[in-house]
Amino acid sequence: MFDLVIRNGTIVDGTGRARFVGDIAVRDGVLEQVGGTVHGRGDREIDATGLVVTPGFVDTHTHFDGQITWDDLLEPSASHGVTTIVAGNCGVGFAPVLPERREQLVQLMEGVEDIPGVAMTEGMTWDWVTFPEYLDALDTRAWSMDVGTQITHGALRVWVMGDRAIGDTTPTADEVDAMAALVAEAVRAGALGFSTSRTFSHRAPDGNFVPGTFATADELWPIAAAASGAGRVVFQLAPLGTTSQDPEEVLKELDWMRRLSLEFGVTVSPVLAQIPTNPGLYREVLDGALAARADGAMVIPQVSAKSQGLLLGLTTSHAFMRRPTFVGLAAAHVGDLDALVAQLRRPEVRAEILAEEDLPLTGELFEGIAAFAQNATSIIFPIDDRVDAEPTADDSVAGIASRRGLSPLEVMYDLMLEQDGRALLMAGINNYANCSLDGVHDMLTHPASVIGLSDAGAHCGLLVDASMPTMLLTHWVRDRTRGPRL
Incomplete structure (x- = not known):
């Protein structure tokens, strides 16, 4: 039976x-x-x-670290067929943590992963100090899916080094030993591995690089040794060079990942995307990872099933959010989108905003998106009820502007006001060279890669890639017309 x-x-x-x-x-x-x-x-x-x-899908790259302490469903992943998630990625997490350092870890998560700090501060139960206690706290909960997590470099450094954790600070030998011991303790308690971040795009809200960005082999090797000595683990990272024009950086990273895996028997899991400044680099990394596997190393890059970018619109970030007139109107109509849209539809207001220069930058988190959006209209696409996962260049804001005889910024302004100001536009930054997902198909079918990188639970105001499993089945298996399917 x-x-x-x-x-x-x-x-x-x-x-x-x-x-x-x-x-x-x-x-x-x-x-x-x-x-x-x-x-x-x-x-x-x-x-x-x-x-x-x-x-069900196993999502190896999420940032539900805080959400798993208060949310049983773990949406939006639950609605997209995910039955197992792994948290604690990219070096940011919440254990171990001293009570007086909680806010520092919240700020790191907010800066790197765009999760509102107030939601984490008020939502988390904080009934732990050590990493084993964090796992014990999770054991008291039940979710719609299975949950695993990793111990993160940021939390480790803050615990051991305090204020010295941030920036290009080298830990003492005793501090490295302390971090290694904590990692071993975490793995014995049930951590799936250790994660760190080395990319310059990961920063705290104050602009500082996250803890561990500049870590050397003298710090990483003892941590990997301790982790592997305590169990079979993954060494996950956002490597240096992932957003760089210098291919040598990411290829050098690949070399030490290979050596780390060979020496300690860990599976190294770097994130990988096709970057617009060097769209063929991903292939070198994947081929290098495959060659490393032939040597006995396990370097398995995580790749996405979709383009990576930003959602732009009045309800999130956009090209005009640093224009003086818009800033004034937004401040006058906080919480009243309809009133704001009514003002923005006035021809004289439209003309004024389009003619203005941006206000000087103040260091506010994500304010640089405005300048990016103004200069990236060839890779920004309107979204309607029929979501096109692979729009062409003609579908872009620049393409529409050319057909209408308007400037791209005029078109973007008008598009944002559609749907009563709730319209969204998608910027396809990574994984979308030449307005095509052919590179993604290449990554998905390469024998060295694994599907991951949804960032579910993160980037609440910029993107929602937790839908990746659904797109995998709809676009890649069923609907794609601009190239091979899976």
């Missing part, structure tokens, strides 16, 4: 082999049979004739 039997489903098992029709049996939460005919009965039986049956 089984708890559940699913009969006559078209099974896509996630291994890459062809789909097949068969039954599935589950007992005590464990798959007892996949395929063939299940001869026993189930307490519950489902006729899946004509339906596809798949395992």
Whole structure:
């Protein structure tokens, strides 16, 4: 007798082999049979004739570190077929933490991952100090999916080094030993691994680089040794050079990742994307990772199934948010979008904003998006009810402007006011060279890569890539017309 039997489903098992029709049996939460005919009965039986049956998605790259302490559903991932998530990525997390350092870790997460600090401060239970206590606190909860997490470099450095954790500060030998001991303790308690960030694009709200950005082998090697000595682990990172025009940086990073994996037996999991300044670099990294595997190293880059960019609009960031007239109107109509839109629709206001120069930068988080949006109209696309995952250059703001005989900024201004000011535009920055996802197809099908990098739970005001599993099935398996499907 089984708890559940699913009969006559078209099974896509996630291994890459062809789909097949068969039954599935589950007992005590464990798959007892996949395929063939299940001869026993189930307490519950489902006729899946004509339906596809798949395992849930494992999302290896999320930032639910705080949300898992208060949210049982873990939306939006739960609505996109995810059944397992891994948190504690990119070197930012919340354990270990001293009470007086909580706000510092919140600020790091807010700066790197665009999660509102007030939501984390008020939402988290903070019923832990050490990493094992963090896992114990998580053990008291139940979610719609399985949860795993990693110990993060930022939290480690802040715990051990205090105010010296930030910036290009070298820890003492005793401090390195202390971090290594904490990592070993975390892995023995159940941490899946250790994560760090070395990319210059990850910064705290005050503009400082996150802890660990400049860490050398003298710091990273003992941490990896301690982690591997305590269990089988992943060493996850956002590597140096991921947003750089200098390909030598990311290739040098690949070399030490290979050596780290060979020496300590850890699986190294760097994030990887196609960058606009060097759109072919990703292939060198993937080929290098594959060559490293032939040597016995496990370097497995995480790649995305979609373009990576920003959502722009009045309800988030946009090209005009530093224009004096807009700043004044936004301040006068806080919380009243309809009133703001009514003012922005006035022809004289439109003309004034379009003619103005931006206010000087003040160091405010993400204010540089305005200048980016003004100069990136060839890769910014309006979003309507029919979301096009792979729009062409003609669909861009610049393309529309050319057809209408207007400036790109005029078009962008008008598009933002559609849907009563709730319209959004998508900027395709990474993974969208030549307005095409061909590079993504190459990354997804490369034998060295693994799908990840949804950043679910993060970037609340800039992007929502937690929908990646749905896009994988809809665009890549079913709908794509501008190139090969999966």
